Amino acid sequence: MFIKDLMNVLIIPYEYALDFFRALKWSKASPLCPKYKQLHYDILLLAHTVEKGLSISNPRPKFGVDKISKLLNYLEQYSSEWDSFPLEKSYGCLQSYVRWHKDRDIALEGFGLKIEKFLSRCEDLNIEPKGGVKEISNSSVQLNVEAERFLNSRFSCRRFLPGIVEDSILEKIAEIARRTPSQCNRQSGRIHYYSEPEDISKLLRLQGGAEGFRESVNNLFVISSEISAWSGFKARSQAYVDGALLAMQVLNACQALGLGACPLNLAVSNNRELDICKVGRISVGERLIVMIAFGLPEPIDLVVARSERMPIDKVIIKH
Numbered sequence: 165m166f167i168k169d170l171m172n173v174l175i176i177p178y179e180y181a182l183d184f185f186r187a188l189k190w191s192k193a194s195p196l197c198p199k200y201k202q203l204h205y206d207i208l209l210l211a212h213t214v215e216k217g218l219s220i221s222n223p224r225p226k227f228g229v230d231k232i233s234k235l236l237n238y239l240e241q242y243s244s245e246w247d248s249f250p251l252e253k254s255y256g257c258l259q260s261y262v263r264w265h266k267d268r269d270i271a272l273e274g275f276g277l278k279i280e281k282f283l284s285r286c287e288d289l290n291i292e293p294k295g296g297v298k299e300i301s302n303s304s305v306q307l308n309v310e311a312e313r314f315l316n317s318r319f320s321c322r323r324f325l326p327g328i329v330e331d332s333i334l335e336k337i338a339e340i341a342r343r344t345p346s347q348c349n350r351q352s353g354r355i356h357y358y359s360e361p362e363d364i365s366k367l368l369r370l371q372g373g374a375e376g377f378r379e380s381v382n383n384l385f386v387i388s389s390e391i392s393a394w395s396g397f398k399a400r401s402q403a404y405v406d407g408a409l410l411a412m413q414v415l416n417a418c419q420a421l422g423l424g425a426c427p428l429n430l431a432v433s434n435n436r437e438l439d440i441c442k443v444g445r446i447s448v449g450e451r452l453i454v455m456i457a458f459g460l461p462e463p464i465d466l467v468v469a470r471s472e473r474m475p476i477d478k479v480i481i482k483h
């Protein structure tokens with residue numbers, strides 16, 4: 165026993181070293197990171213600074229010139245053959261930026277011409293602007309007793325009926341999951357879905373925490389987060405923050421759509437994680453956050469683990 169405990173401690177630096185090499189290879193700042201990924205995230209981050217700037221109460225005229233110049237430079241390098249989302253988002257953000265200045269008769273001069281050049285490129289590409297600002301009426305933030313009841317009622321379900329979840333429901337889950345907040349709206353989280361029994365069996369065996377109900381799982385998500393969305397030592401755990409928020413939203417989405425769901429930990433070694441990536445056909449440029457077994461719950465009065473919560477004064481610490 166003592167030897168096993170000792171080994172568990174000694175292996176920690178080794179696992180951290182593997183984490184480090186994985187970050188070194190895939191992090192946005194790394195020369196080894198694929199160029200399209202670097203640009204994808206650099207563009208999303210900078211475009212978001214524009215829409216954020218427009219949403220504050222008193223934007224400063226011609227704000228963000230340095231950042232927008234950098235953004236335009238990245239956009240020039242970004243091929244229109246790649247994923248169009250960074251272009252669409254920048255299109256919307258920069259269009260709103262130009263409109264905001266036009267509405268106030270503020271000339272953007274040469275800088276404005278550079279933006280117009282990018283906007284014309286988007287028009288030629290016939291893409292949709294997908295960024296900028298939107299209006300939220302005050303009434304959207306109102307007391308919602310039903311939502312409060314719903315949030316208090318979620319539980320982990322470990323008994324499922326046979327059957328694959330319909331595509332239309334999966335799309336609704338994805339629609340709700342898209343609403344998850346993410347740092348600078350970079351949306352690094354991914355939801356991998358499996359319904360092939362062979363895939364599920366292999367994945368759950370590698371996960372190891374669903375023994376006893378593994379056979380009843382016909383639908384499985386693996387939530388992951390792209391490492392390339394992050395750079396620098398300060399962001400070293402941010403992939404997990406964004407990924408965990410996404411996972412929580414997926415759990416709530418399942419329950420909202422009448423499905424039962426159970427998060428399944430991915431507290432695994434790097435080697436095991438890479439095995440899961442291989443079986444799940446997931447890029448090793450993604451860190452795995454959690455699996456979620458889900459499906460139609462058995463239509464009976466389910467017995468679920470009580471999972472008692474700590475008293476609220478232990479959870480919220482008022483300083």
Ligand SMILES: Cc1cc2nc3c(=O)[nH]c(=O)nc-3n(C[C@H](O)[C@H](O)[C@H](O)COP(=O)(O)O)c2cc1C
Nearest residue numbers: 318319320372373374426427428429430454469471
């Ligand atoms: C990150 C994470 C990993 C989990 N891993 C497992 C697991 O491997 N197997 C399992 O049966 N439940 C797992 N759970 C479910 C927890 O046991 C459960 O969420 C907790 O007891 C609270 O109960 P509730 O979800 O019913 O409210 C996990 C939950 C989380 C958040």
